[in-house]
Amino acid sequence: MSAPSVLYDAPGPKARGRNVGYTAAFALALLAVAWVVYLKFDEKGQLDWTLWQPLLADGRTWTEFLLPGLLNTLIAGALAIVIALPVGAIFGIARLSDHAWIRTVAGTVVEFFRAIPVLILMIFANEFYFLFTDVPADSRPLYAVVTGLVLYNASVLAEVVRSGILSLPKGQSEAAMALGLRKTQTMLTILLPQAVTAMLPAIVSQLVVVLKDTALGGAILGYEDLLIQYRVISANFANTIPTLIVIAIIYIVVNFALTQLAVWLERWLRSRRRGALTGPDPDMLEEQAPGLDLSDTRKGQPVSA
Amino acid sequence: MDFLSRYDLLGAFWVTVQLTVFSAIGSLVWGTVLAAMRVSPVPLMRSFGTAYINLVRNTPLTLVIIGASLGLYSTLGVALVERESPTFIEDNNFWLAVLGLVVYTATFVCESIRSGINTVPAGQAEAARALGLGFGQTLGIVVLPQAFRSVVAPLASVLIALTKNTTVAAAIGVAEAAGLMKEMIENESDKILVVFGVFAVGFVLLTLPTGLLLGWVAKKMAVKR
Numbered sequence: 143m144s145a146p147s148v149l150y151d152a153p154g155p156k157a158r159g160r161n162v163g164y165t166a167a168f169a170l171a172l173l174a175v176a177w178v179v180y181l182k183f184d185e186k187g188q189l190d191w192t193l194w195q196p197l198l199a200d201g202r203t204w205t206e207f208l209l210p211g212l213l214n215t216l217i218a219g220a221l222a223i224v225i226a227l228p229v230g231a232i233f234g235i236a237r238l239s240d241h242a243w244i245r246t247v248a249g250t251v252v253e254f255f256r257a258i259p260v261l262i263l264m265i266f267a268n269e270f271y272f273l274f275t276d277v278p279a280d281s282r283p284l285y286a287v288v289t290g291l292v293l294y295n296a297s298v299l300a301e302v303v304r305s306g307i308l309s310l311p312k313g314q315s316e317a318a319m320a321l322g323l324r325k326t327q328t329m330l331t332i333l334l335p336q337a338v339t340a341m342l343p344a345i346v347s348q349l350v351v352v353l354k355d356t357a358l359g360g361a362i363l364g365y366e367d368l369l370i371q372y373r374v375i376s377a378n379f380a381n382t383i384p385t386l387i388v389i390a391i392i393y394i395v396v397n398f399a400l401t402q403l404a405v406w407l408e409r410w411l412r413s414r415r416r417g418a419l420t421g422p423d424p425d426m427l428e429e430q431a432p433g434l435d436l437s438d439t440r441k442g443q444p445v446s447a
Numbered sequence: 448m449d450f451l452s453r454y455d456l457l458g459a460f461w462v463t464v465q466l467t468v469f470s471a472i473g474s475l476v477w478g479t480v481l482a483a484m485r486v487s488p489v490p491l492m493r494s495f496g497t498a499y500i501n502l503v504r505n506t507p508l509t510l511v512i513i514g515a516s517l518g519l520y521s522t523l524g525v526a527l528v529e530r531e532s533p534t535f536i537e538d539n540n541f542w543l544a545v546l547g548l549v550v551y552t553a554t555f556v557c558e559s560i561r562s563g564i565n566t567v568p569a570g571q572a573e574a575a576r577a578l579g580l581g582f583g584q585t586l587g588i589v590v591l592p593q594a595f596r597s598v599v600a601p602l603a604s605v606l607i608a609l610t611k612n613t614t615v616a617a618a619i620g621v622a623e624a625a626g627l628m629k630e631m632i633e634n635e636s637d638k639i640l641v642v643f644g645v646f647a648v649g650f651v652l653l654t655l656p657t658g659l660l661l662g663w664v665a666k667k668m669a670v671k672r
Contacts, residue, residue, distance in 0.1 A: 149585055165490065186523055369507065394505040
């Protein structure tokens, strides 16, 4: 590539000078913002070592609060994605069924759960378990969080599976038919394995969405996740801001690692298989909306082609 | 069903709608600025855009909104409305929630617009440059207008996701739909299916027409290529 972007020419001497000017101005603006934040933090005593010491220099804060909280977040996230995957696969395949009534039912269910907020599902599940089951009170939030996440994410993954299967070349199912395989055999031994491989990056990206959504269970239902640890820690040390910053960094590190894994998986898959891109764009998974067709979300393609 | 009239259902959904509208406007503006930074010729702006996206997208929205309430307001004492106002606490929580939603949603708007910029054929930008337009002109009058037309559908999805995300404002006590649902479902424990149904239908009514309408607009607007 000769020019860094099609949007502007390779900078000549004048443009380079201008860019240096913009860089300086932008750097000054950022520094000004940082300075205001610093002054505000200083004024309210948020930079005192006594507030940061429990987080940065005391292992007990980590072993007693942060790491168990992170473990709970990961448990809820892992349970949700492990249960949601097969459920989502079933609904995704059902939406491709040859029988109209199966397609309609599966389609309605999937679109319904994509249309309502996951928090509504969690609150309902929590009350439902309280009234109608004898799930012990201390594990009820976990059940409720996982139920809400499964209902929502299964419908998301159903769409991922569906668009993954639809993106496979037609020759695959035609060849299977020519070999005399039945519809179920074609789906289970030919189409689904290929679709799942193509979906891997999307599934990993979905895990990031799931992990972020577990924080709702902490804040609203009192599930002992990573986010909610700020209440205990800041109740002990009156250090809300430092605690929230450290918790945010943990989330960012975990989720960033997962995002990078998804990017790497996608690149690896693309290098294995020359030709058309398969699977939906992992970046578009969070914006789930009823009626959104994931096969339209590939970057660089006009949205309605 | 008459127990429903004891609660201010319409009021709660009206707050949800207001949260959505104000956050949508804010995040559209801030997201477009971020997208412009991410494609700009100034390296520092590009790195800032990338860093912002990576940091904010990987933070839970709940944490962003709780941080706005407990960090910005309770600890640092930054209030977003007049302190003397009789509805200070409600209004302040509402605008803190909007702030959190804008900070978070703008990252998705930015990424949608950036992918929209990629759909504009390189020839458009090249022709603009050949005419002697600078970066601001190329982006502002040639590329972005076309990009916006092709990102109506992704932006509609962001808007619908935003509508659903406003429920997170319940975490800082904004009186919107999810907060009311939690209260109702605890009080009316013999009618939880009705309560769930009412709120589910409420959200379907909010999100489905938006999706259908904007889907139709997207088809109309898309640049035929």
